[in-house]
Amino acid sequence: MPTLIFTPRHSEDSQALWKAAARQGWSVERLPGWRVPEHLRTLSEPVFYGEALFGPSISEQLGLVLSNPPEDWLVRLPLEYRLRDIRLSTLGAERASIAPAFIKPPNDKSFPAQVYIGAELPRGYDEDMPVLVSDVVRWRCEFRCFVLDRELRTYSLYSRDGELARDSGFASTSEEDAGLRDFIGRLLADSRVDLPRACVIDAGIIDGGDWACVEQNAAWGAGLYACDPDAVLEVLRHAGTRANG
Structure with a gap:
C-alpha cells in the first residue's frame, strides 16, 4: 500500500489529500523537518506531494x-495547441x-511569471x-487538469x-467544461504531444474565444483548486519512480 509523504508545510491541498488517502487505506506521513527520517527511506511505495x-x-x-516537464515542452508543443509564439532563452x-x-x-517559481521588458527582469539570479518567453495574451479563464496515461482524471477552473x-x-459553466474536455481530449490523443505517464496540464480560453494550453506542470507539486x-x-x-528500479 502506498505511503503519502508531505513536507512540513500545512496547506488546504495537503489536508484534502490526507483525507482522501485515509479513505483509500494509504499510510500518511508529514515530515517533521527537511531531512527524511531513516524509517521512511526504505518504503516500498512512497508517494510525494509538496512544494x-x-x-x-x-x-x-x-x-x-x-517526473518534471522538459524545459522546452511548451516550445515544442504544436502551434495549434499553444496559439502563441514561445521560445526558450536565458535571463541574461x-x-x-x-x-x-x-x-x-x-x-x-523562482521569480514571478509575468509581463516584463528587459530592464524590469529580476536581479540576483x-x-x-x-x-x-512568450507573446502576451489575455486569458479569459484557466483550468487545471490532472492527467494519467493520457486520460483526463479530474479538472478545475x-x-x-x-x-x-x-x-x-472555482465554479465553471457547462459550456466551459465541454470546451475543456474537447480541447484536452484532442491534445492527449495527438501522438506529437509527448507526455509523462502522470502530469498536470493547464489550459484555458484566450481573448478571441479559442482554447490553448497554458503550460505543463509536475503533478507532485500542483495545487488542487476544486479537483477531486x-x-x-x-x-x-x-x-515518481524508484531511483533503483
Whole structure:
C-alpha cells in the first residue's frame, strides 16, 4: 500500500489529500523537518506531494525520481495547441529586450511569471538561467487538469480574467467544461504531444474565444483548486519512480 509523504508545510491541498488517502487505506506521513527520517527511506511505495522548491532534495532522500516537464515542452508543443509564439532563452539574453513579453522560469517559481521588458527582469539570479518567453495574451479563464496515461482524471477552473476564482468556489459553466474536455481530449490523443505517464496540464480560453494550453506542470507539486482529491491521488501515485528500479 502506498505511503503519502508531505513536507512540513500545512496547506488546504495537503489536508484534502490526507483525507482522501485515509479513505483509500494509504499510510500518511508529514515530515517533521527537511531531512527524511531513516524509517521512511526504505518504503516500498512512497508517494510525494509538496512544494517544487523542496521536491528534489526530499525525493532524493526517498529514493524517488520525480517526473518534471522538459524545459522546452511548451516550445515544442504544436502551434495549434499553444496559439502563441514561445521560445526558450536565458535571463541574461532577455535583459536587452525593449518589447514586453511574458517571461517565466520553465519549471519553478523562482521569480514571478509575468509581463516584463528587459530592464524590469529580476536581479540576483544566474544570467544563464533558462526562461520561457512568450507573446502576451489575455486569458479569459484557466483550468487545471490532472492527467494519467493520457486520460483526463479530474479538472478545475482556477482563474478567471487573471484573478484566482476562489470566491466563486472555482465554479465553471457547462459550456466551459465541454470546451475543456474537447480541447484536452484532442491534445492527449495527438501522438506529437509527448507526455509523462502522470502530469498536470493547464489550459484555458484566450481573448478571441479559442482554447490553448497554458503550460505543463509536475503533478507532485500542483495545487488542487476544486479537483477531486481521490482522482489526484491516483495521478500522484505515478508521478515518481524508484531511483533503483
